[in-house]
Amino acid sequence: MKVELIGAGETVQVYESKSSSRLLYSGLKEGADVPYECATGTCGTCKVKRISGEFSWLWPEAPARALLKSADDFLLCQCAAVTDLKVEVRSKLKPIKEIAQRPQWLTSEINNSVTVAPGVMTFSVKLSQPISFLPGQFMVLEFAGVQGGRAWSMTNQAKLTDTLDFVIKKKPQGLLSDYLFEKENLIGLKANLFGPIGKAVYDGELDRDLVCIAGGTGMAGMMSILAAFIDGGAYRRNRADVFFGVRTPADLFFESELRQFVEQSDGALRVVVAFSDAPASAELIAKNPLLTFDQGFVHEVAMSEMEGQFTPKTRAYLAGPPPLVDGALRMLLLKARLPATEILYDKFG
């Protein structure tokens, strides 16, 4: 089916989409400038308006459907084309760019999984073929027996790799996280993945000082960004301040990995762990002289620690639950006066 996107300023892009395919994923595969954020039906960013043609809902209960105002409005990430479609996109469509790795469907198998904190596990998948991805990007993973895909950010980084690492949190009554956490052995479990996608990405060539603010598994993409910051040598000219929020010391994970990044950074990287519900124990502080511990909501800790230290070269990365990301966004825009283009974020609804 032919899909015609009509953007602001009379910009037009055309791509093909099969009747079984999500319109967002077909567009991304062909490099079209389709709007999106979560790619999984929760944020509403991919909302478009039908001008002509028919579409069908793949997940009619998608939470972001509640944001739609008319029967002609629909979500590109949750709908498929029934006939040729012409749709209106609110933004101006940017020219189709050639990128190193276009997103695609891949197959994979879990080859490693470890519980790293209560209700938090890391796991790795081996892909059927190597891919490249940018630090901060994510994949949508689907497992047989659980409907729909889930967006998870890679924690590793590499120019070309057939291994992707993830960290996931058990969400109360979360369908897929329940399924994975209740399984005795994940090794060999197959997953289909779509990606890599995501716009909160890090380009080590850019001359930017980084401020990373993450809550819980929002740290996933930050780990990939920090690995690139160290491995690519950007720490020799830029600095990074990382604020990682978890509830209590028992919920902390990636402790040794963060220590190692700080050790390798020649003083260019500071990691502050903020506990919202309990103070750091004397033992934890003694064990981690390279990490700083604080108490409070991570975005508030970040703003007080960073006061007077934002520069024209600052770029902020935010990830985690909406209250954290929204709170940090407000503070960075209004108090730190960072331009919106220098604040990149992933909200986990």
Ligand SMILES: Cc1cc2nc3c(=O)[nH]c(=O)nc-3n(C[C@H](O)[C@H](O)[C@H](O)COP(=O)(O)OP(=O)(O)OC[C@H]3O[C@@H](n4cnc5c(N)ncnc54)[C@H](O)[C@@H]3O)c2cc1C
């Ligand atoms: C950009 C981004 C990056 C993320 N990175 C991480 C990460 O690194 N680690 C992590 O733990 N979490 C991450 N999340 C959150 C993650 O995608 C899941 O929401 C979370 O793992 C809970 O999944 P669940 O199945 O347990 O919960 P559920 O509440 O069952 O499902 C969560 C989401 O899955 C989708 N979904 C549910 N049912 C269906 C269906 N029938 N059809 C289609 N879609 C459906 C919806 O988007 C829903 O909001 C990220 C989210 C985003 C948007």
Ligand code: FES
């Ligand atoms: S991108 Fe479709 S709802 Fe978020």
